[in-house]
Amino acid sequence: MAFTLLVTGGARSGKSSYAEARTLALGQPAHYIATSEIWDDEMAERIxxxxxxxxxxxxxxxxxxxxxxxxxxxxxxPRLIDCLTLWLTNLMLGDHDWEAAAKRLLAVLPELTAPVVFVTNEVGLGIVPDNRLARAFRDNAGHLNQWVAAAADEVVFTVAGLPMKVK
Structure with a gap:
């Protein structure tokens, strides 16, 4: 099984920059697997x-x-998946079975030989969202993050640009 790293943190915590550096340290060239879709002009600018x-x-x-x-x-x-929470968003908004997709993702990890670095957002540190979809997303992201963290060799939490090894 390939080395697997999960990098989590809040918005603008430095998780993507940290994950990019860690991925490149594992070998170059590296694959950047982007899960974001362009929904509007602001998202296009971010991408x-x-x-x-x-x-x-x-x-x-x-x-x-x-x-x-x-x-x-x-x-x-080496591969960098940025990010699992946008992937979850795509699955949920497209009415896909996100749990089945997550189980397939976890099942493929032991088959891989090259390292994988996942980026995800820690969304459970704030207030309880005021609508059903947002609450479901928060809950599903929490479950997905726990499952990937359990499968990962290493987990890093970033805050204010600083990485903290959790596992």
């Missing part, structure tokens, strides 16, 4: 900023739903 920060040592692949195929097809170099 462009992320892409501009990355150099030629990255091979970028957009994959909003099928992470299992993306991982299998990129098992020749």
């Amino acid at each position: 462009a900023a992320h892409q501009a920060r990355r150099g030629p040592e990255w091979v970028t692949r957009a994959e909003p739903l099928d992470l299992v195929t993306a991982l299998r097809e990129t098992d020749d170099a």
Whole structure:
């Protein structure tokens, strides 16, 4: 089984920058598997900023739903999945069975040979959301993060740009 790292933290905690550096330290070139979809102009700007920060040592692949195929097809170099919470959003908003997709993702990890770094958001530290969908998302993200953390070799929590090893 390949080395697996989960990097979590709040919004703008430095988790993506940290995960990018850790992934490149595992080997270059590396695959950047982006789960975000462009929903509006602001999201397009965010994606462009992320892409501009990355150099030629990255091979970028957009994959909003099928992470299992993306991982299998990129098992020749380290991979960074950024991020699991956007992947969960895509699954939930598309009325996909997110739990089945998560189980398939966890099942493929022992088959892989190249390292995998996951980025995810820690969404359970704030107030209880005021609507059903937001509460379901928070709860589902919490479960997904726990499952991936249990499977990971290492878990890092970032806060204010500082990484803290949790596992």
